[in-house]
Amino acid sequence: MSTINHLMVLYSGGTIGMQGSDRGLVPAAGFDARLHERLAAESQRCMPPWRYRELSPPIDSANMNQQHWLAMRDAIVAAVEEDGCDAVLLLHGTDTLAYSAAALGFLLLGLGVPVVLTGAMLPADVPGSDAWDNLFGAVDALARGVAPGVHLYFGGRLLHGARATKLGSTTFGAFAELPRQRHGERAAALPAALDYRRIRQPVSLAVLPLFPGLQAAQLRALLGSGVQGLVLECYGSGTGPSDDAELLEALREARRRGTVLLGISQCPHGHVAFGTYAAGNALSEAGLLGGDGMTREAALGKLFALLGAGLSADETEHWLRQDLCGECADLPGASA
Template sequence: MSAAAPLIGVLYTGGTIGMQSRGGHLAPSDDLVRTLHATLQAMHGDHPQWRITALRPPIDSANAGPATWHAMAEAVLAHADAGCDGVVVLHGTDTMAYSGAALAFLLHGLAVPVVLTGSMHPATEPGSDAWPNVQGAVAALREPGAKGVRLHFAGRSLSAVRCTKWRSDGLDAFAERARPDVQAGTPRVTAAAPWRLRLRWAPRRVALLALHPGFAPETLDALRLAGVAGCVLACYGSGTAPTGHPAFVAALRRARDAGMVLVAVSQCPEGRVQIDTYEAGQRLREAGVIDGGAMTSEAALGKLHALLAAGLGEPDCQHWLRQDLCGEL
């Protein structure tokens, strides 16, 4: 980051941090934007300078989706084009891990760092965690060597492609999943993304399905008929599924024959998928499901969306899902 008077971009998207009570319920509000500049200056003085923008209208992050991811990516790029040395994205906690992962791929190669943060309590509430989180996010942007997309929450800086919302209460709502088989301090080797940073994206529909006992294969057919282009299957353990049921395997094959890209991840909070371990998993591979390794559900969904939105065909998607772009594997 520049040594003199750095310019920090702040993008407000909504979320609890800016909510106000309406009819007895917390709801998105624009009010935070009106006071944000003064509050930031009071916290940090005149160094750095600030460039503040907002998505309109602000949303509860439960309503975020691929269109929101692309709107955020465009807004971050606009901050970078305006000379910002880093960008803080204020976001609701419920889908922050999804948005962070998606932005990590959509903004792959961006020269300035991006940090998402938010809060479990509105900024106007006494004792809120909002301002400590914002202050920490700004500090994370200014750390030497800061790059890529990260989350900052409850005093911790987290990988955008390795974290998940772990708790619905308490201030330490996020946890970062360790990368299996990677020792601390080991340099991360990642590949260049197969798209340009300022690609003209063509968003595609993606889905996440958690398998469970009694899973209805017709669910996959419904996604196929609805035009869903890619699906993340949250499987059991190291990558097993009810492949002993012919109807389930047949539904997988129909999806694959229709061009749907299928990738398996584990429902477990630790470990990885290795779908060749069990016969029930091997049948997934035979049906055309891709092994997602140690990707989180959030990272797998964001990466699959980016690959499809970049216009990559099914064979290329298969290849790049196996390549580590941001540390997601």
């Protein structure tokens, strides 16, 4: 870890820069002017040399999609390789902040600089907002030294980008790392196919929680819609309706077609261990790959990065089993 000499502030939109309208809060451009005004008002505030760029148009993060992930990836890489920045602060809406942090963690593997995402629960112009505390708190964390990779700063805490999730819709401490057990095997080396330079394409993905009464016809309709990868949120340690032969056959059919099936736990403190129960073994035998302790955000972002790189289903499954950035293996000194 090292201190930063040239920071890129990248603004994508979100509540932190929103302004009021007759329809409610909407994204607004030109956040750099407000940042300059705040710095002028806080003469004691130190900022490293910084540049500013914003995605156009800025968006409400509720509208986030894969194309936006790719645009943010491109802007971050340009900041490092073209502008010479050695750190990036990405301002982002909170609704999908954890999804973007996880996705970028996989899209920027090997970049070698710290990227910190933050946002706010209230717009920066609102009295009592958490916007400036989060923004300057993230800058201060970077100034003290942050390891290369993607992180999320919120409510006074620096979180792992592929482990964080949003737990609250009003509290300033809305984000946390879920205490999920992780037993994945760390990848020995990063393959060229997953390096940040690898161009990605949009991928058809889906997330589905198991629930009592889920019908095989519903699952088959989803799997038959052209999805290339499915994150199936299982019960507990990876169980599901093992007595529904038709549902299990729908999974087998999809896997034979080349759809990647990844199972994670619905439980905030859960992880997948298919061998614990026969009901879990049935899902595994039907083609579901265990996602260990990955969060929904990490599972979706990792599937996108792998399949979007053009990897085959078998290649994707291989790397899903390998920990790439701390998403499914405990890291020294990291919170669980």
